[in-house]
Amino acid sequence: MNKKLVSVCLALAFGAGAGYATTVLAQAKPDQLVKQRQSAMTLISKYFGPLGAMAKGKAPYDADVAARNAGFLVALSQMPWDGFHPSTKGIDSKALPAVYENEAKFKEAAERMQGAMTKLAGVARDEGAFKDAVGAAAKACGACHNDFRAK
């Protein structure tokens, strides 16, 4: 592979982010970590929202959308957690101090949400089971937000 070409392309592709792209195994900066974890939460909300509407009967059940979104959510549910690095404690966000004071409980809550999304993806094409699984996933999200996120 032409390494120079890749360098140029990465610089083109990621602009200001290229520094990160080339020094990634160094720790990302705290504000970048917060931006990344908030981005994951924004997309979780984007793709979970329609499933919540379906589960509540506010939108018609659509098996294809349910399966696509649930698949995305399995991936997205793995993305926020490394962003809650201790170095981010001082950055303004909705994360409560409990995130860093009770890491084991936070990790457990995060894992419960990931498990709920995996279950959701497994039943996305079965309307009844899907609706129950959406409820369980919403509870997992809400429980963690209650304990670890400012209102």
Place this chain on the structure above:
Amino acid sequence: MNKKLVSVCLALAFGAGAGYATTVLAQAKPDQLVKQRQSAMTLISKYFGPLGAMAKGKAPYDADVAARNAGFLVALSQMPWDGFHPSTKGIDSKALPAVYENEAKFKEAAERMQGAMTKLAGVARDEGAFKDAVGAAAKACGACHNDFRAK
């Protein structure tokens, strides 16, 4: 399923986003669409960055990280595009007018990037092929940024 419980949990889970969660089949607001597409780009950068570093020899090749990140990228590469809705034209962002003036070319560029990420995921555990595929993916990203994104 207890619908009231799900309503409460969704409201807890998504806070200010609950309006979106309950009216999802209505079009999201333009500023929300921009936030969502930028979130996808932020996460694409997060997970592509380490692969670029590996391809350039700035970080050691790690097949597990390569495969995990490439899998995430296949999902993430599908997420930005519905955020470039015509309703977002007036929102301040790096998107150039060309996005809305040349939709067919933009769609083609987006699809080329998605294809490159899918190929990348397919070869993530083969170091040589992986490095070439990272270069191809970076080119696809960069080509689209060149034409459709402000410097």
